[in-house]
Amino acid sequence: MTPEHLAVIAMAFALGGVLKGATGFGAPVIAIPLMALYFDMGFAVTVFAVPNLVPNLWQSWRYRRDRLPVRNWLPICAGAVAGMIPGTFLLVSADQELLSAMLGGLILTYVCFRLLRPTWRLGLGAARWLGFPVGFGGGVLQGSTGLSAPLSLTFLNALGLGRRTFICTISMYFVSLGLLQIPLLIWWGEMTWPRLGLGFAALLPLLAAMPVGTWVAKFLSERAFDRLILVIMAGLGLKLVSVLL
Numbered sequence: 001m002t003p004e005h006l007a008v009i010a011m012a013f014a015l016g017g018v019l020k021g022a023t024g025f026g027a028p029v030i031a032i033p034l035m036a037l038y039f040d041m042g043f044a045v046t047v048f049a050v051p052n053l054v055p056n057l058w059q060s061w062r063y064r065r066d067r068l069p070v071r072n073w074l075p076i077c078a079g080a081v082a083g084m085i086p087g088t089f090l091l092v093s094a095d096q097e098l099l100s101a102m103l104g105g106l107i108l109t110y111v112c113f114r115l116l117r118p119t120w121r122l123g124l125g126a127a128r129w130l131g132f133p134v135g136f137g138g139g140v141l142q143g144s145t146g147l148s149a150p151l152s153l154t155f156l157n158a159l160g161l162g163r164r165t166f167i168c169t170i171s172m173y174f175v176s177l178g179l180l181q182i183p184l185l186i187w188w189g190e191m192t193w194p195r196l197g198l199g200f201a202a203l204l205p206l207l208a209a210m211p212v213g214t215w216v217a218k219f220l221s222e223r224a225f226d227r228l229i230l231v232i233m234a235g236l237g238l239k240l241v242s243v244l245l
Contacts, residue, residue, distance in 0.1 A: 008038050009198065013051060014205040019229065020055065021213025024167035025153065027206060028052060032146040033236035036103060040096040045146035046190045050199035051206050053178030056171040063168035071128055073169055077176040079135025084177055087143020088184040094144070103145040104240025110150040111234045122158040130155070142177050
């Protein structure tokens with residue numbers, strides 16, 4: 001691991017921390033694609049596993065008074081756990097360049113959907129029926145590419161939840177994923193001691209940058225910040241897709 005590699009990892013997590021501090025979610029949207037440009041998908045997903053779990057544990061506890069009733073959050077969390085198993089199997093068995101391109105395609109799909117249908121909404125009744133299949137699909141994506149946003153964030157955004165309830169729900173979702181993902185990565189040999197150490201070390205730039213994101217959010221409108229993130233995501237997605245060209 002060269003100093004340049006360490007600098008890339010630190011930058012990826014710092015940028016992810018800025019986004020998480022500003023919005024309460026989304027660190028993997030920036031960190032994993034950026035790392036995947038320099039390393040393989042297995043490395044990016046594995047190193048991000050611990051930094052993804054720890055802040056979401058804290059957020060799910062902090063906003064616990066704002067969580068949805070059990071019947072609304074349990075289906076998506078249960079689906080996430082079920083989908084994580086085949087997703088992690090894909091990570092350890094599929095071609096890494098193909099996974100990187102798939103991640104890029106998912107990012108571009110998500111960006112296009114957000115631009116074309118920014119006001120799409122679902123009721124909580126529909127969410128109970130769709131929660132498990134959406135959670136399962138998100139678990140497969142999270143396990144194989146480290147990024148479930150094309151499903152999980154789109155689905156939860158469509159519910160029109162308040163900020164605190166949204167943060168609590170998405171945090172509980174990622175906790176459900178992380179509690180299973182780390183043991184699975186250990187079982188299949190992806191989570192080595194050096195990668196585990198990098199994951200814990202990466203918490204430092206991630207947590208340090210979160211207050212920066214909170215500060216930046218005061219000077220940008222929600223719409224402007226959202227558009228900025230979509231532009232960054234589109235660039236990363238195009239770069240990842242280009243590995244197959």
